[in-house]
Amino acid sequence: MVWGPCVSVETKIRKIQRLLRHDSDLAWQVFTETYDRMILAWLEQAGVQSADALDIRQEVLTTVHSEIETFVDSGDETCFPRWLRRVTANRMRRLWASRDRRHDCALVADLSSIADQLEDHRSELSSRWDRQYESELVQQCLDALGDRFSKRNLDAFRRVVLCEEPQALVAEDLGMSLGGLRVAQHRIMRALRRNADATHCAIG
Structure with missing residues (x-):
């Protein structure tokens, strides 16, 4: 994955x-x-x-x-x-x-x-x-993080990680710096791993 x-x-x-x-x-x-x-x-x-x-x-x-x-x-x-x-x-x-x-x-x-x-x-x-x-299933994980991250950061994560769009293109489209996008992606990934045992954020 x-x-x-x-x-x-x-x-x-x-x-x-x-x-x-x-x-x-x-x-x-x-x-x-x-x-x-x-x-x-x-x-x-x-x-x-x-x-x-x-x-x-x-x-x-x-x-x-x-x-x-x-x-x-x-x-x-x-x-x-x-x-x-x-x-x-x-x-x-x-x-x-x-x-x-x-x-x-x-x-x-x-x-x-x-x-x-x-x-x-x-x-x-x-x-x-x-x-x-x-x-x-990963989308459901992200939905569970909606109150912890901004919509822009979650959208950036979806586009880069799920849709595999180029980071630079997504950053420019969303008005983010490339560094800011990478930091947001890292934080969201860390939150997903931390919440892996939560009911709505674990896959079977």
Whole structure:
């Protein structure tokens, strides 16, 4: 990840697992706040029709909620997003198999084909999922810092770190010195690392 170890890979999943044992409603809220928007946005960007995307998203969230207790964290930072991709692909195949496609000529997206690409870690679709996964979670981390840093500094961080824009260009565009931008970036990165165990600033 371009932002380095600013968040803990294991924290959020383990936290949700603990919550599920004692407070499933809270666990569901924590998970959906983190992943609901992300899954839906990715499905729509992959060409899945809105109605199908809503159905698949709900199936994915329900499956993860019921099976997360059995998820085994190997310590690899790609472990959970890979598992989430697999769950999503399986739900897409299930929806595709349930369709009578002979009478559904208006169906645009071949969900089975998209699912195959999603499970293939070498595909562009899979890479796009991973990039969006990382960016969305770091964006949530930054949102949690909104009361500690100015909007300009956070915007600069997003553009340089997430969008990989040149520092000099961003600094000029936002009316910052290059040195000031680098100081702000360092402080925000340090805050992200310090808050890695916070509920809204740790990824699974």
